[in-house]
Amino acid sequence: MNYISIPSEISTDTFWQNINILLTKFNVVNKRLWGSNIIHKCTCKPLRRDWLAPMIDLRKYSNKDLQQYLSIILDLLDLGSTNESESFVELLLLELTPKRFTELKAYQLACLDKSNVTTTFYNVSLELTNLCPNFTYSFALTNGKIVMCSVSDSNSKPQKWLEKVVLPQLSKWCNEIKPSFQICKESLSLIPKEKYYxxxxxxxxxxxxxxxxNWAEGTDPSKYVYEDVAIATYLLMLWEDSQMPEPKKFIDLGCGNGLLVYILTKEGHDGIGIDVRKRKIWDTYSNDVKLEEKTIIPSNNYLFPDADWLIGNHSDELTPWIPVMALRSSYKCNFFVLPCCAYNFDGSKYRRKDSSKxxxxxxxxxxxxxxERCGFEPKIDRLKIPSTKRICLVGQTKSYLPEKHSFVCDDINSLINETGPVAxxxxxxxxxxxxxxxATERVRNCTQISQTVTQSVIDSISYYLLEGCDFNSNWSAGKVVHINELVSLISEENLKTMKSECGGLQTLIKNNHHIFKVYKGMVQLRYPRTEAEVLNMNYNNKKIKNKxxxxPCWFYNKHPQGCPLTDETCSYLHKNN
Structure with a gap:
């Protein structure tokens, strides 16, 4: 038996609240999972220790298929079910769905012993799996501490995962309240999850x-491609589940790379993507993918009376306008909006009013x-996408009758007027x-700052990092300090210049990674890289062609001890400026 605990002061109610999060969102702690689902629940009298033996022994019968196996488990669970309010345990059969579609699902039995404040997990999968531990483990609340008990090799990977990931996460949940859980309690709540998967x-x-x-953009395809595939799948499920599942006419406002338009078009829907700036990848799409380069000004010139849906996927300054444009386009027009950057109606940045959120x-x-002011009854949902901004709003039901449509269209002016005067x-x-x-995207990564400002900042930071160091022995990389400690070294004017260039001081330091290294907010001078190291550098397992x-070598020219590498081995030139 292995016993591990984390010191804390946790109430019984909080313990069960966080066990419930674990049961319904196992994928948060297990990155192999797409999701988890409770497929059966019942209450029983306290179980004997050997009660589960018949169930686990079913795995010996290789001729049992999954449905037969699960039906026998369900029959066993229902034996001895009780409604008594005295001492009882709650039994839940969990279905664990893998991220990899080719893998088999796994099944766990969770036994919630309310009187002893203990939850025990048993692997009841038909076959051994790496989606969950194949041994029994439990979490209990003892004297305000969460104690984990398991029957396994203490050095096994599943055991280490329970110790290093699951147990700390349970403790962390106990000490925080996530706003996202309050505003949107579950993912994919508006569509059938299994069909979506x-x-x-x-x-x-x-x-x-x-x-x-075949990605033609400079962005990371592994993020942007699969994010748009997931959003397209969500919309397809949403449209398929609607009262009129025939092909939709849609407008994607601020379509960016146009991939969402491409996928929806290829899936049989009729749409147009509009963005202020054309992307290189547009030219790679076939002619049936309709993309337009134009600036959208919310007005009567940008109404879409034939559209069934308006889409705003990270639509920036158009985000608050999309429900308004859907309202004024027609009574039948619906919308899907996935907010990211916060803007007001006039295109200015939205400022927080409540510091508690x-x-x-x-x-x-x-x-x-x-x-709601536009007459919609919006539904909020959380998407399964590789982004921190994944809460969407869907407007496909109205709170008013068609004959009130013109009145609601006019009434929205009062809300617009709160941001700025109506035109x-x-x-x-x-x-x-x-x-x-x-229309032309500004380069805002501190690379456009004047060389004078950049050199002044680098000199100030490097001098501070080397101040007081011993230069009489080994080569010194100087002090390690938090980046916040460096802010006071920079003039207010230079800080303002860097801030306007998106990212500020940290971005400028990271841009000069040949001089500085940054790790978890800490800054230090870097030990120079050799020519061999630079030529053999990899990124995402792909070799980078570096020159x-x-x-000139900054260390050779600026460091009090010069460069620690020889002229031949250093990746930079050793000569005076």
């Missing part, structure tokens, strides 16, 4: 691999209020002084 894996095979291999959660609530000419704009995105001996 099957469809998503089909779409990954159909579009994912090809698009990743994150800006993101507050902005979601603000967009929900806009939807006099609705044909050109619905709000005065609207600020759309610039060497092109620029």
């Amino acid at each position: 099957i469809k998503y894996n089909e779409m990954k095979l159909k579009y994912g691999k090809y698009m990743v291999e 994150s800006q993101y959660i507050e902005y979601i609530e603000y967009i929900k209020m806009v939807c 006099q000419n609705n044909e050109t704009s619905w709000i005065a002084n609207f600020k759309p995105r610039e 060497v001996k092109i620029k």
Whole structure:
């Protein structure tokens, strides 16, 4: 037996609350899982220790198929079911769905012993699996501590996972309240999860691999491709489950790379993507994928009376306008919006008003209020995408009858007027002084700052890191300090310049990674890289074609001890500026 505990002061109610999170969201701690599902639940009198033996022994019968096996388990669970309010245990059969579609699902039995404040997990999968431990383990609350007990080799990977990941996460949940759980309690609540899982894996095979291999943008395809595949799958499920599942007419406002338009079009729907700036990848799509480069100004000129759906996927300054545009386009027009950056109606940045909430959660609530003022009954859902901004709002039901449509369209002006004055000419704009995105994207990564400012900042930081160091012995990389400690070294004017270039001081330091290294907010001078190290560097298991001996060596010219590498081995040039 292995016993591990984490010191804490946890109440019984909090313990069961967090066990419930674990049961319903096992994928949070187990990255092999796509999700978990409780497929059966019952209450029983306290069980004898040998009660589970018949169930586990079923695995010996190789001729049993999965459905037969599960039906026998369910029959066993229902034996001795009770409604008595005295001492009892709750039994839950969990279905664990793997991320890899080719893997078999796993099944666990969770035994919740309320009187002893203990939850025990048994692996009851038909075959041995790596989706969950194959041994029995439990979590109990003892004197305010969460204690984990397991029957396994203490050095096994599943045991280490329980110790290093699951137990700390249970303790962490006990000490925090996540706003996202309050505003949206579960993922994919508006669509059938099992159908989504099957469809998503089909779409990954159909579009994912090809698009990743043929990605024409500078962004990370492994993130953007599979994110759009997941969003497209969600919309397809949403539309399929609607009262009228025939092909939809859609408009993707701020379509970016256009991949979402491409997938939805290939799946038989009729749509257009509009963005202020054309992307290189647009030219790789077939002619049936309709993409337009134009600046959208919320006005009567941008209404879409034939559209069934308006889509706003990270649509920035258009986000608050999408429910308004859907409202004024037609009574039948619905919308899907996935907010990311927070903007007001006039295109200015949205500022948080309630410090008890994150800006993101507050902005979601603000967009929900806009939807309701537009006469929608919005539904909030959480997508399964590789992004921290994954809460969406769906508007497909109205709170008013068609004959009130013109009244609601006019009434929304009062809300728009709270941000800025309503424009006099609705044909050109619905709000005065609207600020759309610039058609030409500014480079804002501190690389456009003048060389004078950059050199001044580098000199100030390097001098501070080397101050007081011993230069009479081995070569010194200087002190290790937190990046916040360096802010006071920089003039207010230079800090303002860096901040305006998106990222500020940290971005500038990271851009000069040949001089500094940054790890978990800590900064130190880097030990110079050799020519061999630079030439053999890899990124995502792919070799990078780096050039060497092109620029002067900063250490050779600036460090009090010079460069610790020889002229031949250093990846930079050893010569005076």
